[in-house]
Each structure stands twice: as C-alpha cells, then as structure tokens.
Amino acid sequence: MDFSILKLILVALTTTATALLSYYGRAVFHDGLRPLMPELIEGRMKRPEMSSIAFGLSVGFIASVGISFTLSTGLLNPWLLFLPTDILGVFAGSAWLAAVLGCAWGVAVVSGLTVVQSFFTLFPVDFIGALGQLSSPVLAGFALFPVLAIIYQFGWKKGVFSAAIVLLVRTFIAQGFLPKDISLLPEAGELFIGTILLVIFALWQDRKSKADEGVDEGESLFEERTTRIYKGLPFFAIVGALVAVIANLHYFAGSEVSVYTLHDAYTAKSASHSSSLVHQAALADFLRAIGFIPLIATTALTTGVYGVLGLTFVLPIGYIMPNPILAALAGAAMLSLEVLVLSRLGKVLERFPALREASDNIRTSISMVMEIALLIGSVLAVIKMGDFTGFTIFAILYFINEATGRPIIRLAVAPLGAIVTGILLNILYFLHLFTP
Template sequence: MTGYLPVMLVSLLTGITALLSHRSAAVFHDGIRPILPQLVEGRMNRREAGSIAFGLSIGFVASVGISFTLSTGLLNSWLLFLPTDIIGVMAFSPWLALALGMLWGIVVFTSLEPVNQVLTSLPVDIIGALGELSNPVVSAFALFPLVALFYQFGLKLGLLGCAVVLMSRIVVVRFFPHLYPESIEIFTGMVMLLGTAIWRDRNRSGEQEGDGHSVFEERSRRIIAQLPWIATVGALIAAVVSLRIFGGSEVSIYTLAKAYAPGVDPAEASALVRQAALAEFMRALGFLPLIATTALATGVYAVAGFTFVFVVGYLSPTPWIAAPLGALVISAEVLLLRYIGKWLGRYPSVRDASDNIRNAMNMLMEFALLIGSVFAAIKMAGYTGFSIAAALYFLNEAIGRPVLKIAAPVVAVILTGIVLNILWLAGLFIPG
C-alpha cells in the first residue's frame, strides 16, 4: 500500500510498543513478562534485563519473523514487536525507547517492498515458490482442536471427535462448496473440546480457586493504570491490520496472503479473510488462559492483549473504523482481566485445554510448513531443489537447531533459492 499513512501508523505502533516495554507495562514475548517485575522493583538493571530479552527474542526475529514476512509479503508480530521488546527494556529513557521503536518500524516497512522486488526478479523466483506454503498450513491448522482433543481426553473421545470433524468437512465439500471446510472444522472441533472440558469440571465437586488472589488484585490494578497506552496500541494494531499489510499470527498469515494476492476474486478474498478471522479468534481463545494468568501474576500485559484486536482489523473495512474498535476491545480485555482469572480458577480443564491447544497448534504448524516447504523446493527446481532444502533442514537439526523448528523449513527453502540462483550465475543450473 502506498502513501504516508501506512508507514506513519507502523512507526507509531512500534514506537509506542517500545515505550510500553520500557515502562514494563506490556511486551509481546511471554518469556520476558516474568522478568519485568524484577526490573520494576530494582532487583535487576536494564543491561541485565536487556541481555535476557535479546537472548529470548533474537532467534524468533531471525527465523520466524523474517521468514514469514518474506514468504507472505506481510509484516508480522515477531518482526515488529520482539525487537521493540528488546529496545524498550534496554533504553535508558522513555523518549529514546519511543524514537528507536519508531525508527525500527520505518526501517522494516520501507525495506519490505525492495527486498520482495529483488527476490522476485531473480532467475529462480523464491517468492513465487514460497506461495506453495499456504495451502498445507491452512488445511493442517484446521485440525488443531481435534489434536488437542486426542491429547486431553484420550483415544475414545479422540476417535469420536475425529469422526465428527472429518465428517463435517466431507459434508461441506460435498453439499456446500461455497463454504470453506477449514472454518467448519475449527468450529466443530472447538465446540467438542471446550464443551467436554466444561462438562467434566461441572461434574466435579470441591474445586477451589487458586491462591494469590490479593497478588492478582495488585497486579491487575497496575495493568489498568497503563490502560490509555494499552488502548492506543490496540487501536494502532487494528488500524495497521486493516490496511492489509500485517498478518497477526502464524494461523492466519498464509490465508491472508492468499486473500490479498493480486487477481484474487473479491468474493473469494472476502471468504478467505473471514476464514483467517475465525482461525485467529479460535487461536485467541486457546491462548487466553496463558496470557491472562501471566498478566495477573506479573502485572505486565501483552502488547496485542488476547489478540482479538487482530480479528477486529481483519474484518474492518478502513483503519478509521478499526482503530476505535481495537481500542474498545483491548480495553474491555483489561477491565475483565480479574474476572477471567476467577473464572479460569473454577474450570481447570479449560486451562489444560489451553495448553493442549497451544501444543497442537505448534505441532501442526511445524508439520504443515515442512510439507509446504517440500512443495516450494520442488517447484523451484524439482528434486534438485528438494535435495538442497532437505540437506539444509537436517543440517540445522544436526548442529542443535540454531533456527527454530517451526521456521527451519521456510529458512531452508529461502536458502535453497539463493543457492540455486548462485548455481545459475555459475552456469550449473538452468531453471525449468
């Protein structure tokens, strides 16, 4: 998207998220959240906290953040918010955090299009091949509630869920071809998973809420005190997402890339965006217990809240509508935080379901990206491309996974494309 509005909004977003990190009010990385109370209470200095934040985040930035953006052409949370976590924690003043955060947003946004142009102009089209990643990701991700059901409730309920979820797909494909079967699979699986969890807890007696109620009250008050800043970030995230330049998470970014691709029929694009919104909504439900409990335990919120602001951005037609809705949604999350914590205390199986949902999502994303990367490597250079990509993938495994497993296949394909273009320059490879 051209014009000044996108770069202004992105730079404001990264600037204020860096400021929130500096104030120990909100960060993106869940692992950084527990160390910030030590920084606030003076038991850790900024240099020490910054080194921890850098160590926790840099692998995600270098692998997931960069590879997802190169493969979709969309900005993502890992690329924007993990560096602002680091900047904010390390900056010695709020103004420096704001300025460096804004600079990061400008650099990322302005470099995205030139990098894409360079990669698409090469004899071996890396970006075009990476388009093969989207279909396996969309199809495999729809099974995450089913996999979580297997993990949590065992073989019998898992087999029943498998029959119901897969039959829902068959019925949709056969009789309702205008609908997207993945959306129906996610909805059906989530109803079965959460319904079973709540039913089991309601049939148990003597459940007690967890300890630490007074600590939760104190921490939640600290988060509420930062609400104006958090609401501003919620507004900016929803606005940037509505501009079709940002994919909220791994569960929706490839679907959005398909929807935003040139030449896609508007009706199909709209259906894909709704599918991405549903997937993002279900992911938010799965991560809600983790974000709520860590926020209440630390007094540090997540920059995107429970991530429902992504859904608002996907479904909003303009940033002017998205911004106030995003602010409203994330403000409601903060104000309801204490009550959500109390509710989760009464339903331990829902908390367990959240853990299983996250595990299932990670496993399915790793599987789908591996399959999609195989397709992409073969598209670039047949089984020569496959051989190079496989060698690079297993090299990463052999040296201790310096690239995270979820991003390793995508990184392997990008490197394969670079190797193939070098071989073309040397006269050793001719693209098919």
C-alpha cells in the same frame, strides 16, 4: 511488500507505542520475557542486563520466524515488529529515546524489507513466487488442531469420534449441501465443530470433578499487581487501535495461523473467495487467542506486565472490520476491555481447570500442526523452485538443523530453509550449475 507513506507512518506509530509500553514495563510481546520484567520494574535488575536477556530470547525468532514469514508473504508480523521493540524499550534510558528507537525500527522495517523483497524478485530463479506454495497445506492442517487437542487431553477414543464428526462436516460442506446463500470454507466448518467438541468435553470433565470433589473457590490468585496494567490503559487503547488499523489495511498478519491465509486472501482474484479466506483467518486467530488466554492472563496478573497485543482478539477484529476507522475504534475498545476484565478473567480460570488444560493442549496442537503444514508447504515450494535439486538442498538444511539440536525452531526452519534454498539455487544458476 508494497511501500506507501501511510504504511510507513502507521507502522512507525505502532512500534513507537509498543516500545513505550516496554520502557514503562506495562507490556511486552515475548511470553518468556514477561515473568522477568518485575526484576527490572522493581529495581532488582538494571536495564543493560535486562536488554541483554531480551535480545537473547528474541533474536532467533526475529531472524527466523519474523523475517521468513514477511519475505514469503509480504505481510508484517509481530515477531518482526514487536520483539525488537521489547528490546529497544527495555534498553532505552528514557521515554523519548524509547519512542525514537521504536519509531526508527518501524521505518527501517517498512523501507528496508520492501527493498530486499524487490531485489529478490530480480533473481532468475523466482523463489519469492514459489514461496506462495507455503500456504497450500496450512489451511487444511490448522483446521485439525482441535482433534489433536482432544486426543492429547481426553484420549484416542474421543479423538477418533471427533475426527469422524469433523470429516463428516467437511464432506457435507465440500459437497455443497449448505444453502446457496451461505459461503463457508470446509476448513472453517472443521474448526468450528472441532472446537465445540473440545469445549464440551472440557466442561463435562469440570462438571464431573465439581460433582465428585466439590470446588473451593476461595480468594483469586490473580488480585495483585493489576494496578500497573490499569495505569497503561491509554497506551493499550492506542496500540489496539493502531494494530487493528494496520491489520485492516492488509499490512499486518498477527500470527502463524493466519499469515498465509491472509496472503492468499489478499491475492485472490475473486472477491467472494477473498472474503471467505479473511473470515477463515479471523476464525483461526480467534481460536488461537482462546488457547492463549490462560498463559497471557495469568502471567499478566501475577507480574503486572501485559502482552502488547493483549489476549490478541484485536487481530480478528482488525481483519473483518469494514473500514480502518471502525477497526481503530473496535481495536481500542477491545484491548481496553481486556485490561478492565483481567481480574475477573483470572477468577473464571480458577473455576474451570479442564478448560485451562485444554488451552495448554490447544497451544501444543497448534504448534504441531503448523510445523507439519509449513514443512509440507516448504517442500512444495522448493520443488517448484528447483525440482528435486531444490528438495535436496532444502533437506540438507533441514537435517543439519535437526542434527545440531534445532538452533532454529521447527516452526521457523521450514520457511527459512525454503528462502535459503531459493538463494542457493540462484547462486548455482550464476555458476552455470543449475538451470530452472
């Protein structure tokens, strides 16, 4: 992870702003913390108690997903930046203390992890370089999540049909049947077609249910507690601008589905290949954002607490903008617009139950394909580090986690296990028990 004063300043400003959002109860990053925040905001719970809950909910993600993704890619991520600012903002007894603690965390992350990563590169067994293998299966695996979501929601017949269509599209693109002036990764084509099929099936189901049963539109369930979110609009605009800028400057990857693709994009030797990968990452985060709309929007409107990244559409905007200034303007505009249309969005979600269900299946499918892809990528990485000695160590660590009830979630245990395997291989090397 490269160090620069600009990165230090921008990240510190970002974590300062998100800590203040947490302090004022306008937004937090952790989905599990959001429903609890009204207890603090409305005076039924004290800050020390809420900060203890926030710490318990978040510490595992910070130590596993946050650190492992950053060490393996060099890119900052929201688990590492914003889960701690959730805790710090809730803990702080005043706005200035929240700002100071948030700023300090941003400085510590940028400076501290740069030192840690530089230190690891000095080891005789190059496990940081080998961690690049983690990204190998992620693109191909993630592109299949719409097919899995279709199987979950509409059954195996539609799933097999969709899989056949997706495979044909991939083959068509991979064999070069597209016009030469169109640059499109096969995985991008898979994602697009699979998502279109999922939406078509969901809308058709909603149409049939309305025709058969009728729809009682009634009053929206999402009319209350929106005023609190609207009052945070200036903060949301600032956060949207800052997040889009740090994403545009290649400092930040916003999710598990884009972090390894962006790492490959920023290290690619070909400009055209790099651009294709960036657009692939943007598409992946765009589709992920669609899947999380019901969860984020409904909890925001029922609790009055939004997500610090909003509906997360600010992420693909940051990746693809041509320069940081446009990224800042577009990021601020997007997050502000999301806040302003939240109430209308709630009404739309009420009218399309199959689409809401599709979003649940999208989230489940994304988690499953990412768990499998990162597991395969981690196995490739540890084999590159230390052949089957590395695999043996990694497998032991993975099995211990499974046998003890998964204290570390599957999404994080594979990349974290690969990092620990690399450290253990270096220890064995120094003990003359392993030769790379």
